Amino acid sequence: MNRPKIAVLTGAGVSKGSGIPTYRDGADSLWNHYHPQELATPEAFARDPKLVWEFYDWRRQNMAKARPNAAHLTLAEMEAALPDFTLVTQNIDGLHRAAGNRNILYLHGDIWLVRCTECDYRDEDRRVPLPELPPRCPRCGALLRPDIVWFGETLNPQTLYEAEQAFRSADLALVIGTSSVVYPAAYLPFYTIETGGRVIEFNMERTALSPYASEVILGPSEKTLPAWWKNFRQT
Ligand code: BV8
Numbered sequence: 001m002n003r004p005k006i007a008v009l010t011g012a013g014v015s016k017g018s019g020i021p022t023y024r025d026g027a028d029s030l031w032n033h034y035h036p037q038e039l040a041t042p043e044a045f046a047r048d049p050k051l052v053w054e055f056y057d058w059r060r061q062n063m064a065k066a067r068p069n070a071a072h073l074t075l076a077e078m079e080a081a082l083p084d085f086t087l088v089t090q091n092i093d094g095l096h097r098a099a100g101n102r103n104i105l106y107l108h109g110d111i112w113l114v115r116c117t118e119c120d121y122r123d124e125d126r127r128v129p130l131p132e133l134p135p136r137c138p139r140c141g142a143l144l145r146p147d148i149v150w151f152g153e154t155l156n157p158q159t160l161y162e163a164e165q166a167f168r169s170a171d172l173a174l175v176i177g178t179s180s181v182v183y184p185a186a187y188l189p190f191y192t193i194e195t196g197g198r199v200i201e202f203n204m205e206r207t208a209l210s211p212y213a214s215e216v217i218l219g220p221s222e223k224t225l226p227a228w229w230k231n232f233r234q235t
Pocket residue numbers: 010011012013014016017022023024025036040090091092108148149150151152153154155176177178179180181182183184185202203204205207219220221222
């Protein structure tokens with residue numbers, strides 16, 4: 001098997017096969033007729049922390065029932081098999097870690113981590129449902145928030161730098177299950193293209209990235225990615 005440097009960017013589409021609605025799905029991804037973008041903002045949280053936490057508590061309950069699918073498991077196999085493999089995810093559902101990946105760059109955080117809005121308390125909290133909404137800091141009593149990046153918030157600069165470096169140095173970038181609409185995440189594969197690497201996109205449909213990809217493999221990633229990996233390993 002040839003051993004190129006591989007960087008992977010995943011989006012909500014890889015978790016669709018695990019029963020987690022994407023951001024672009026119809027009714028089943030809406031919660032009480034709110035679109036995630038309306039509630040996933042610091043302004044919404046400041047205005048109504050209880051409503052925003054009801055939204056996240058509902059999503060946590062969905063995600064707690066979800067199990068990694070064949071796409072997640074393939075990415076864990078790839079991390080173990082390849083000497084230079086970096087997984088960058090936009091997903092906050094924790095399924096890549098549940099599948100066995102350990103070297104994960106979380107661009108938008110992790111829904112299972114909470115942090116205090118006042119002191120430096122930060123911890124994992126997997127309780128579903130949460131006993132009290134909005135949850136309060138056990139140390140200082142202030143409001144807790146999900147340790148994730150909301151729209152209009154900046155990403156962790158170190159995480160973003162490491163992700164950019166991985167895509168700059170990659171010979172091959174796999175972009176899986178993302179509509180490539182949200183920035184700066186959507187820009188990452190262009191670093192690979194700029195440095196002469198190849199981009200393969202796995203999606204159900206063509207996206208804004210498709211015209212720039214070397215290859216677009218259409219179909220559910222829980223099917224197309226395992227098939228691609230099986231073929232790749234034999235080269
Ligand atoms: C930033 C955590 C600097 C929260 C997320 C105007 C005003 C303010 C900001 C902006 C603006 N214009 C642009 C911006 C920047 C903004 C942005 O990009 N907005 C978009 C909407 C235009 N970005 C930001 O705000 C970022 N911060 O830029 O800081 C700054 C600061 C201030 C002002 C300006 C700039 C922060 C963005 C992070 C937000 N947090 N998540 C939460 O989840 O609650 S983003 C969230 O949405 C996800 O993490 C993900 O990134 C994105 C959803 O995208 P996808 O994962 O791609 O999912 P989607 O549903 O869209 O698509 C699914 C795909 O899968 C589809 O293509 C589908 O075909 C495919 N699919 C479905 N099933 C399958 C499949 N594929 C394969 N197999 C299947 N089975």
